[in-house]
Amino acid sequence: MYLKVTDLAGGRKKPHVAQNPGQSGFVGFVLMGLVFAVALAEPSPQLDHRITGVTLDARRTPSPGLYDELADLGANQVALVPYAFLRDGELRFNPEARWFSESASGTAALADSLRRRGIGITIKPQLWLGNERFPGDLTFPDEAGWRRFEEGYRTYALHHARLAADVGADWYVVGTELARSAIERPEFWRSLIAEVRAEYPGKLTYAANWWAEVDSIAFWDDLDAIGVQAYYPLADTAGTEVPALTRRWRAHGRTLAGLARQWNRPIVFTEIGYRSMSDAAVRPWEWTPRRQSQNPDPKAQADLYRAFFDAPWRASWMGGAYIWKWYGDGASPRHALDFTPQGKPAEQIIREAFRAEQ
Numbered sequence: 001m002y003l004k005v006t007d008l009a010g011g012r013k014k015p016h017v018a019q020n021p022g023q024s025g026f027v028g029f030v031l032m033g034l035v036f037a038v039a040l041a042e043p044s045p046q047l048d049h050r051i052t053g054v055t056l057d058a059r060r061t062p063s064p065g066l067y068d069e070l071a072d073l074g075a076n077q078v079a080l081v082p083y084a085f086l087r088d089g090e091l092r093f094n095p096e097a098r099w100f101s102e103s104a105s106g107t108a109a110l111a112d113s114l115r116r117r118g119i120g121i122t123i124k125p126q127l128w129l130g131n132e133r134f135p136g137d138l139t140f141p142d143e144a145g146w147r148r149f150e151e152g153y154r155t156y157a158l159h160h161a162r163l164a165a166d167v168g169a170d171w172y173v174v175g176t177e178l179a180r181s182a183i184e185r186p187e188f189w190r191s192l193i194a195e196v197r198a199e200y201p202g203k204l205t206y207a208a209n210w211w212a213e214v215d216s217i218a219f220w221d222d223l224d225a226i227g228v229q230a231y232y233p234l235a236d237t238a239g240t241e242v243p244a245l246t247r248r249w250r251a252h253g254r255t256l257a258g259l260a261r262q263w264n265r266p267i268v269f270t271e272i273g274y275r276s277m278s279d280a281a282v283r284p285w286e287w288t289p290r291r292q293s294q295n296p297d298p299k300a301q302a303d304l305y306r307a308f309f310d311a312p313w314r315a316s317w318m319g320g321a322y323i324w325k326w327y328g329d330g331a332s333p334r335h336a337l338d339f340t341p342q343g344k345p346a347e348q349i350i351r352e353a354f355r356a357e358q
Helices: 026-037 065-073 104-115 143-166 179-184 186-199 242-263 298-310 345-355
Strands: 051-057 077-080 083-087 090-093 120-123 126-128 171-176 203-209 226-229 267-272 318-327
Touching: 065 104, 065 345, 077 104, 077 171, 077 318, 083 143, 090 143, 104 120, 104 143, 120 143, 143 171, 143 179, 143 186, 171 186, 179 186, 179 203, 186 203, 203 267, 226 242, 242 267, 242 298, 298 345
Parallel strands: 051 077, 051 318, 077 120, 083 126, 120 171, 171 203, 203 226, 226 267, 267 318
Antiparallel strands: 083 090
16 A cells, blocks of 8 residues: 555665766785874774674565575674655655565564574665656755645654664665755754654664765764765776775865864765675765666676775774665676675675674
């Protein structure tokens, strides 16, 4: 049943949210790690436990083996993304979406099964506009349009905050990449955050686009962490090797260290992921092509994860990260170009880094 958000609202699946349309040997690895380890000259805010997370996409009830797989990976958080949709200016979502990991009943079942393996749940509502449109560009021509949207979004967000409380979620993400709204209408978000805290006792963040909004948000002090959709460009050309990728993290790391210091909050990468394609470092935010127009390059994906774990992962401001993404039905040839690291060399790199946090 689909509900209007004046009642409540519905769903398909996104491949990946579009990001910014703009661009902007061993000893080397050790030195770069040291750069990030001292990125803040003063003590950085930290979480009790660094998040070693994945975003789960499960169309159907997963097999029990999925939970053992995630435990073996070293995951301590699994993010679930219940989508909302905008139809003729009205926000809609389906509390019992047919997609298992988006439904309330599926969320409860997943939370229970994961908890038995010592893995927590994060609920991360997200607006899906379709046609590869970026939700950060969403705006309205007048105050009436904004208020209609905000009324609908409040209903959607509070519904999932209550669900997060019911299933014992550790983290709740109040919004994802709604840049125009978050930057231009911060009082709405402050009010919403206060309402969410009245319904949900866990930790809160907002998932800001790395380019369009993270350094322009005015309400980080109302949240427990600064959330970043971390699709930072790390190369100008395909085939860039790990030392150069790691060096490119340096400028991004300085910016993030400054934000952590300014707001006295840890940074959590609410999404980070890379396609298995040779040019994945150039424009990491781009979707996987619908047609397999090039050969998979799992080495490129693995190298990008090596650079991530060599550099920002070691920083004192790093509160953790959620890998985009993990499929409930396991590795498959149809995901050869996809963001998932399942069944690819990157999986072992992630496992080693995550398990080192245990």
